[in-house]
Amino acid sequence: MTATVGQQAQAAARASDVWKVYGSGEAQVVALRGVNAEFERGRFTAIMGPSGSGKSTLMHCLAGLDSVTRGTVMIGETTVTGLGDSGLTKLRRDKVGFIFQQFNLLPTLTAQENILLPLSIAGRKPDPAWYDTVIDTVGLRDRLGHRPAQLSGGQQQRVACARALVARPEVIFADEPTGNLDSRSGAEVLNFLRNSVREHGQTIVMVTHDPTAAAYADRVVFLADGEIVSELIEPTAETVLDTMKKLDTPAEVAN
Amino acid sequence: MVRATLKSLLARKVRLLLSGLAVVLGVMFVSGAFVLTDTLGRSFDAVFADGFSDVDVNVAGKPKVALSEAEGEQVATPVPAAVLEQVKTVPGVAEAKGVVNADGARLIGSNGKVVASFGPPQLGENWLGESDLVTLREGREPRADGEIVVNAALAKAAKVKVGDRVGVLTLAPKQEFTLVGVFGYSGGRDSIGGVNEVAFTTPVAQRLMLGEPDVFTSITAQATDGTSPESLRDAVAGALGGQYEVKTGEQVAADASASLKEGLSFINKVLLGFAAVALLVGTFLILNTFSIIVAQRTRELALLRAIGASGRQVIGSVVLEAVAVGLIASVLGLGAGIGVGALLAYLFGKLAGGLAVAGLGVPAAAVIGAFSVGLVITVVAALLPALRASRIPPIAAMQDVANPDRPLTRVTVGGAVVTAIGAGLLFLGLGGHAGDNTLATILGGVLFAFIGVALLTPLISRPVVSLLGAIFAWSVPGKLGRLNSGRNPRRTAITAAALMVGIALVTGVTVILDSAKSSISSLATDTIKADLVIAGAQSGPRPPSFDPAVLDKAATLPGVQLVDGEYGDMAVVNGTRTWVAASSNVAALERIFGTKATAGDISRLAPDQLLLSSDTASARNLSVGSTVTVQLSRGDARTYTVSGIYESSQLTNPMVLPPQAVRDFAMPQPIQGFVQLAPGTRVEDVQPQVERLLADSPEVTVVDLGSFVKQQTSQLDTPLRMIQILLALAIAIAVLGIVNTLALSVLERTRELGLLRAIGLRRAQTMRMITVEAVVISLFGALLGVVVGSGLGAAVVRALKDEGITKLVLPWSQMGTFLILATIVGVVAAVLPAVRAARINVLGAIAHD
Secondary structure, three states, rough: OOOOOHHHHHHEEEEEEEEEEEHHHHHHHHEEEEEEEEEEEEOEEEEEOOOOOOOOHHHHHHHHOOOOOEEEEEOOOOOOOOOOOOHHHHHHHOEEEOOOOOOOOOOOOOOOHHHHHHHHHHHOOOOOOHHHHHHHHHHHHHHOOOOHHHHHHHHHHHHHHHHHOOOOOOEEEOOOOOOOOOHHHHHHHHHHHHHHHHOOOOOOEEEOOOOHHHHHOOEEEEEEOOOEEEEEEEEOOHHHHHHHHHHHHOOOOOO | OOOHHHHHHOOOHHHHHHHHHHHHHHHHHHHHHHHHHHHHHHHHHHHHHHOOOOOOOEEEEEEOOOOOOHHEEEEOOOEEHHHHHHHHOOOOEEEEEEEEEEEEEEEEEOOOOOOOOOOOEEEEEEEEOOOEEEEEEEEEOOOOOEEEEEHHHHHHHHHHOOOOOOEEOOOOOOOEEEEEEEEEEHHOOOOOOOOOEEEEEEEHHHHHHHHHOOOEEEEEEEOOOOOHHHHHHHHHHHHHHOOEEEEEEEHHHHHHHHHHHHHHHHHHHHHHHHHHHHHHHHHHHHHHHHHHHHHHHHHHHHHHHHHOOHHHHHHHHHHHHHHHHHHHHHHHHHHHHHHHHHHHHHHHHHOOOOOOOOOOOOHHHHHHHHHHHHHHHHHHHHHHHHHHHOOOOOHHOOOOOOOOOOOOOHHHHHHHHHHHHHHHHHHHOOOOHHHHHHHHHHHHHHHHHHHHHHHHHHHHHHHHHHHHHHHOOHHHHHHHHHHHHOOOHHHHHHHHHHHHHHHHHHHHHHHHHHHHHHHHOOOOHHHHOOOEEEOOOOOOOOOOOOHHHHHHHHHOOOOOOOOOOOEEEEEOOOOEEEEEEEOOOOOOOHHOOOEEEEEEEOOOOOOOEEEEEEEHHHOOOOOOOOOEEEEEOOOEEEEEEEEEEEOOOOOOEEEEEHHHHHHHHOOOOOOOOEEEOOOOOHHHHHHHHHHHHHHOOOOOOEHHHHHHHHHHHHHHHHHHHHHHHHHHHHHHHHHHHHHHHHHHHHHHHHHHHHHHHHOOOOOHHHHHHHHHHHHHHHHHHHHHHHHHHHHHHHHHHHHOHHHOOOOOOOHHHHHHHHHHHHHHHHHHHHHHHHHHHHHHHHHHHHOOO
């Protein structure tokens, strides 16, 4: 089953018939099998699936961190497939924001410097009004001069969110952003991500295995065995959990 | 536990390679030094054994002034011809010969220049006929006084052939001879040990090489069949009494070889000194590597602790790793050292003019030295990190431990104490309070100072590195590189300190030598009132000399006001050895050198009078009117009366003898000449005329005072350059250290680099970031080195103030060069780590599962 939701013109990221195959011969592992997916502008999409389903691979391919074996990936108007290292670097710098599970910040830089790092690398100045908005939204104004080591896990992750947001990328990819946080800090981060979508029209694609986290999204895409198998619009934790339970049984063999 | 250690060692063999390399280089120096001296020693043994192979008993005079190889050529007391007749009558003597054989026969080659020797003697001798050892290859033996033969090596070097007229410089000025033959040695050799030989007829050899007729250097005797050399020796000694040294041929060979070997032990010490420097730098490098490795393995070690390994077992595992690295490095270093030693011996043989180098041998000292040094250094360097590893709590395995910022208080206090000890030792040593242990005290002080500064370095690294990094902080990669270099002050500090040692030593030595050069040349230019100087550059044990007749002829040239020729000799004065001078014109002391009298009259000197410098007078407790006994290289001891005392300066000789004493000097010809022109005479007018007078004295030239001073002080450049070359090795090891630290840091920061690349840092920017880090570290090291080196150098210069080094010259341009070099070194050191960092797989670095 394939999912093609939303209007084409509005897609911030799109995967067309994407295959990803690791290794060859006997050791061949197919991680993605002809995935077609679109992620609309201004929406918060979660990618879910059991471990080994290919959800992280899909995100890495979409973000230009990994190459696809077949098919095309586009971010906005840019075709990601076929770009060289410098093209990919430029893409990541200008069009994509990242929030990882951990090791999100440079320990030598202050919170503020970490937030502004992608812009400084690109040699751009932040829009002061937008910068203020972001800082106020993440609520870190009094912590800007601190180093990562002096911040809690939740605060560090909010700094990472602010860094992703401040450059106003086409799309932000979040890879298990709450995986290392306690539930309260996790809720703060997820609320913050949802608000940035609702209030500022940011596009976010988040990979998670936590149904509660997925429930913050506008839409959930389910992957199993390298294929998109289901999707939910306006999910709740319960509906997500139900869908997951249905998927769990056949996917155990993978990985 | 042992298994786990060896497995983890194998897994990280590349990381240990670089630190191991430092040990390899140090061990190579140590074992190379021993192999070199052993090989050369055996080569010398062979040469002398050969040279005395057909001598059973040798009779020689006791030297009047005993000198070691380093002090110059010892002049043997000649044996009168009558002794030869006496030896011939001793029962058991089959044959006895009178041998004239002395260093100092300098042949003038076909290009008009003297054939130079850089060590082996240039023997002038009497022709004793062919033997088992010596055969004529061309021509015939010398029969008339105007004929000579030379050995094949000398004929080749001088490019002369049988029938040529050749000039020879001896105790007498240049004389021309006809070359009537060329001889070689058994086995087709051109020379024995690179020695050049000129053979005259016996009377000519006696006159030119010994300075008097009817004397020999030694008398050699062969025993009749059935008489052992030892019994013959005793018989000859009994017949001659105790006046002469009677030895068997074997003994003479062994003694001659031993005296050369003394010179070799000096080379050995120098090489071992540099090995020590290399190993000191290597210790820093290994210490750093093990620290980083232990830090990176915190989780692994904590896991071992959690599953029950004791702290001692953890120490054991790190030390075991060090032993393995030390062992492998020692083996490799020993192998490399044997190769280097053999290569150096071969080069030495070449340079010495064809010394047949003995076969390769590995002395026990080389093996013992290699393994003890390699193992001890590695284990000592690994001990500190091992102790730290043992203190890792098991809980660390469960936590996400970064390198915690440990306070620097202890290391700083330790550094201050060690630096203070070093400063104290330096003060004692340089202040002359350490007596016989002065050198050891100074070296100890330098060592302590280095270690102390290295310990203090973490504290100063933060501000200094931050300041240096500010140069590069205009770009994002530069800024990140700057922050990274300030990140782990200990690591940065040790890496930089390794570079500091080499640069500090070079800077220190340069400061001292430059200061000495500048002080001496300004003193010389200020005080010597000569317009032209006759002198040459010394290349062998003997200073160049020239025909004394030149002095008289120069004095008659129009425009010349005063001419002075300076002679010198080592003498025994009242029982102690000292350098003495003689002047052809005593008045020159005041008129050319501006020397002032402090007592008596120094403007004239009777044949039985001498002058003393004020230092010598006070040291020997002598005053005007005292009598002293002087034994020169030749002749008998004589008594002189002190007639005047002059003020000591850097340029004055300890004592000045009258010109009549010169004939008993080892070299009875002037070694320097000073020409003062009348006011208004142009130097350019007189110089060519003096040049013409020197046509038969090719060892010297006439130059103006400025060139002379430059020529004299430039002799200090050679040792300086050699030290620089040898210390370059220490600097090279330090560069390895920078590569190592960066490579390990890149590995440690893989995730960070992945993150940076993920959020848009380009490959080139990544490389720039690593390069800035490397450059900042190496600049920091060079800066430390320049500062510490200048400090040490200045301290020594200050201590030598009384020795006449009054000026402190800091080699600014050279220091600048070091900083520029450090920048280049940083860039070069960064290449591999930077490429590695740029190639990091972004996905692999950040993926968490």
